[in-house]
Amino acid sequence: MTALVVGLTVAVALLGVVVAGLLRSHAEILRALHELGAGREDTAPGSAGGPVDLPFEVGRGVLSAAGGGAGVTGSAAPDVVGATPAGDTVQVSVTAGGGATLVAFLSSGCLTCHGFWERFAASAPGLPPATRLVVVTQGPERESAGAVQRLAGPDLLVVMSTATWEAYEVPGSPYFVLVDAATGRVAGEGSATGWDQVQRLVGEAAGDLALARSAGAHHDHSHRRDAGDGPHREARADRELLAAGIAPGHPSLQLTADEVVDLDRADEASQPGGHAGAGAPGRD
Amino acid sequence: MLLSAHGMGLDAPPGWEVRISRRTAAGQEGDSRTRPVLHAATVALPVVRGDFGGGVTGLLSATDLFVSLFEQGPDAVGTALFSDRGRPRPVAADFSPNRLQRTIAGQSGGQWFFTEAGRAFSLYVVLGSHARRVELVNRLTGVLSTLDLTPGDAS
Missing domain, CATH: 3.40.30.10 (Glutaredoxin)
Incomplete structure (x- = not known):
């Protein structure tokens, strides 16, 4: 009697291990299928037997300047x-x-x-x-x-x-x-x-x-307009000078080009590693 | 990349569109003898187009070019029209608006007949702008310098 009870207990325990293993294996299969995308559309109501309507997934975006091989959005396209x-x-x-x-x-x-x-x-x-x-x-x-x-x-x-x-x-x-x-x-x-x-x-x-x-x-039009000769170029120069804190009557405007260069050198010498300052006209 | 077929080869730079095909000779059946033709252009070549640019030249902007190299039948070899030996080297002065097969305002054209590798060819070029012919002929010269014609494919 005791042997029978022990035998049944062992059998039940073994069957429990087998069932647990099967459930775990099934769960892993379901997880893997889910990661592959199965079951997203074809389980939807009314989709059985019909064509699967997968999304187009076009990789659109801002074109980067990065080169490299083609085949990736933003890359150079060969003929x-x-x-x-x-x-x-x-x-x-x-x-x-x-x-x-x-x-x-x-x-x-x-x-x-x-x-x-x-x-x-x-x-x-x-x-x-x-x-x-x-x-x-x-x-x-x-x-x-x-x-x-x-x-x-x-x-x-x-x-x-x-x-x-x-x-x-x-x-x-x-x-x-x-x-x-x-x-x-x-x-x-x-x-x-x-x-x-x-x-x-x-x-x-x-x-x-x-x-x-x-x-x-x-943008190009604005840039070309600013870069051209005439009033647009003058207006751009005025804007940049004003942004650098140089208004009409500023002492730097009275200097010759050579004097400006000398002034810059003096600034650099007095400020090791520093910049000459944005206010020097003619350096852009 | 060098394209080659029917004894014609061209190494056009990127941005050029090139087709080398065989066209049905006028008046002959589709499965009869055909003539090789090379088309090159800086615009998209339509699938259906004329041997001398029908359907293409209307698409040219002022900076575009169209080139047609058409092989004549073997009976043309040795005739007076094709007596020039070797390919032509077009210069700007060769082009004129009244040399177009189909006149389009502003465009300019030129045509040459020659024999090379024992084959008779006609070269027809359309420039998108007569006013810019010097610039366009420079581009044409670069492409024509890669042209490779080999004997033995006359049809």
């Missing part, structure tokens, strides 16, 4: 060089035209891409003015030129270039990169499941770029 499905050799300049270029990285095999191919073949892409579309597939060594040619409409610019995929560090298809022709830099990039998403976000990005350009043009 697209490759072959067309018909066998032409092409170099497509992403900066030609002065607007923007949307580079769509598609493949003939991916199911999501087929929606884009069909959309492009059916009608014009409907992008903002001065924005053109260039579709880039991998090169003929990885894609069937015939299959790409069948998918592409007659007016669609398609370039087959594995080098371009590598240059833009494309993680997979479909993938979209928007290049600002004015700066030659990547203005935004990301993936999408539908052309409507891309259109909307490209429209927003194009609007942002136009605003940034107009602000830059205003």
